[in-house]
Amino acid sequence: MTPSPQIKIPATYLRGGTSKGVFFRLQDLPEAARQPGPARDSLLMRVIGSPDPYGKQIDGMGGATSSTSKTVILSPSERQGHDIDYLFGQVSIDSAFVDWSGNCGNLSAAVGPFAIMSGIVPKERIPANGTCTLRIWQANIGKTIIAHVPMTNGQVQETGDFELDGVTFPAAEVPLEFLDPADEGEEGGAMFPTGRLIxxxxxxxxxxxxxxxxxxxxxxxxxxxxxxxxxxxxxxxxxxxxxxxxxxxxxxxxxxxxxxxxxxxxxxxxxxxxxxxxxxxxxxxxxxxxxxxxxxxxxxxxxxxxxxxxxxxxxxxxxxxxxxxxxxxxxxxxxxxxxxxxxxxxxxxxxxxxxxxxxxxxxxxxxEWKVTKALMSRSARVLMEGWVRVPG
CATH class of the missing domain: 3.10.310.10 (Diaminopimelate Epimerase; Chain A, domain 1)
Incomplete structure (x- = not known):
C-alpha cells in the first residue's frame, strides 16, 4: 500500500451557544462533497473522528458529546430574500452516519458571524457599527432564522458581557428569531402531529x-x-x-x-x-x-x-x-x-x-394554534481557523 498524503480543507472551529462545531464554506469542500451523499458524509465523519467504537473521537475534531460532534456547511443563499443557506450535520459518535434531520439552534448563533467573517455576506450588507441583521435559510428543516450580529469597527463583535448558563465566559449577545418555527407541511405534519395537545x-x-x-x-x-x-x-x-x-x-x-x-x-x-x-x-x-x-x-x-x-x-x-x-x-x-x-x-x-x-x-x-416566531439569545466565538486535514 502506497501512503497517500492528507488533504487540507479550509475550516473554522466555532462555539455557538452551548455547542461547538466545524464550519465550512460549501465552495471550499472537495468537489465530490459539495453535493449530499456518501462522499460528503464520509468526509465529515473523518473530520470529526467518527465512527469511534471507543466513543472518544480522539482522531478528529469532535469532543465525544452530542454538543461537540457537529458540522456546518454555509453558502450564499439561493433563496430569494435570504442571505445565507445553512446546512447542519449531526455526526454520530460511535456509528457511521451523519443525521441531517434537524437543525442546531445553538450553532445557529454562529452562522451569521462566520458568514460575515468568511465573505459569504457581501460587504455592502455589513454595517461598520451597530447590528448586521441577516436572514438565514435553515436548509435541514426549510425555515427562516433572523440573526442580529453585533458589529464594531467593521468587525464582528465577539466579546461582551452577555452571560449564558452552560458557557463559562461572557461574550457578545446574538439575538435570534426563529420564524414560523412549527414544522407544518414537513414530514411530521402539523405543529401537533396527532392533533392533540396531550x-x-x-x-x-x-x-x-x-x-x-x-x-x-x-x-x-x-x-x-x-x-x-x-x-x-x-x-x-x-x-x-x-x-x-x-x-x-x-x-x-x-x-x-x-x-x-x-x-x-x-x-x-x-x-x-x-x-x-x-x-x-x-x-x-x-x-x-x-x-x-x-x-x-x-x-x-x-x-x-x-x-x-x-x-x-x-x-x-x-x-x-x-x-x-x-x-x-x-x-x-x-x-x-x-x-x-x-x-x-x-x-x-x-x-x-x-x-x-x-x-x-x-x-x-x-x-388551531399558530406560532409566528420564537425568540432567544445566544453568543458565538471563533475558537480556531485555518484548515482541517483528513487522510486522502
Whole structure:
C-alpha cells in the first residue's frame, strides 16, 4: 500500500451557544462533497473522528458529546430574500452516519458571524457599527432564522458581557428569531402531529405516558418528570450513569417518533438519532446547577431536562428551547401546565447548567394554534481557523 498524503480543507472551529462545531464554506469542500451523499458524509465523519467504537473521537475534531460532534456547511443563499443557506450535520459518535434531520439552534448563533467573517455576506450588507441583521435559510428543516450580529469597527463583535448558563465566559449577545418555527407541511405534519395537545403514548415495557408531541424548532416529545420517576432537578450523571434509564428513554423516543409519523417502523429510529428529542418537565423547584450555582424556584417558571443523541444534555439544545417556548405559549400542553398554565409569551426554565429565557408568539386561528416566531439569545466565538486535514 502506497501512503497517500492528507488533504487540507479550509475550516473554522466555532462555539455557538452551548455547542461547538466545524464550519465550512460549501465552495471550499472537495468537489465530490459539495453535493449530499456518501462522499460528503464520509468526509465529515473523518473530520470529526467518527465512527469511534471507543466513543472518544480522539482522531478528529469532535469532543465525544452530542454538543461537540457537529458540522456546518454555509453558502450564499439561493433563496430569494435570504442571505445565507445553512446546512447542519449531526455526526454520530460511535456509528457511521451523519443525521441531517434537524437543525442546531445553538450553532445557529454562529452562522451569521462566520458568514460575515468568511465573505459569504457581501460587504455592502455589513454595517461598520451597530447590528448586521441577516436572514438565514435553515436548509435541514426549510425555515427562516433572523440573526442580529453585533458589529464594531467593521468587525464582528465577539466579546461582551452577555452571560449564558452552560458557557463559562461572557461574550457578545446574538439575538435570534426563529420564524414560523412549527414544522407544518414537513414530514411530521402539523405543529401537533396527532392533533392533540396531550397524547397517551403507549410504550411497551414502560406503560402509557402522558406526552405532548410537538414539531416546533425540532420535533420533541415532552413528558412529565413525575410520570417516569424523576423530579426535573436531575443533572447529567443522574441519567447518563444509568444504562437502564438511557435504554428506556430510547424506547420512549422510538415510539414517540412513530406516533409523530417521523418514522414508519421502529427500526428506523436507530438511524435518526438527532430527532425527535425527549424532554421531561416539572413545576419550579430549588436545585444546584452543575456549576454549583443555586437555582431557586422563584428564578424560574418550570424545570426542563432534555436528551440529545441518547444522553442527557448538559444545558439545553437551542432547537429544544424553541420547542419549550412554543409549547409553553399554548395553553394545555404539558410544558404550559408545568409552568402554571394560562397564556404566556415567555418562560424562564431551569436546566442542568442554570436557566434560560425563551419567548414565543402564539395565536389561535380557526381552532388551531399558530406560532409566528420564537425568540432567544445566544453568543458565538471563533475558537480556531485555518484548515482541517483528513487522510486522502
Amino acid at each position: 397524547d397517551d403514548l403507549d410504550v411497551p415495557g414502560i406503560g402509557v405516558l402522558k406526552a405532548t408531541l410537538i414539531n416546533a424548532g425540532i420535533p420533541t416529545i415532552f413528558l412529565n418528570a413525575s410520570d417516569i420517576g424523576y423530579t426535573g432537578t436531575e443533572l447529567q450523571d443522574d441519567i447518563n450513569g444509568d444504562p437502564a434509564a438511557l435504554a428506556r428513554f430510547e424506547t420512549i423516543r422510538a415510539h414517540g417518533a412513530l406516533k409523530m409519523s417521523l418514522i414508519q417502523d421502529l427500526s428506523e429510529a436507530a438511524k435518526r438519532q438527532h430527532t425527535p428529542k425527549v424532554a421531561f418537565v416539572a413545576p419550579p423547584a430549588d436545585y444546584v446547577a452543575s456549576s454549583g450555582k443555586a437555582v431557586t424556584s422563584g428564578d424560574i417558571d418550570l424545570l426542563v431536562r432534555a436528551l440529545s443523541m441518547g444522553k442527557l444534555h448538559h444545558a439545553m439544545m437551542g432547537t429544544a428551547a424553541v420547542a419549550i417556548g412554543v409549547a409553553a405559549a399554548v395553553p394545555g400542553t404539558l410544558v404550559n401546565l408545568a409552568a402554571g398554565g394560562g397564556p404566556r409569551q415567555a418562560v424562564r426554565f431551569g436546566h442542568p447548567s442554570g436557566t434560560l429565557r425563551v419567548g414565543a408568539e402564539a395565536v389561535l386561528e380557526d381552532g
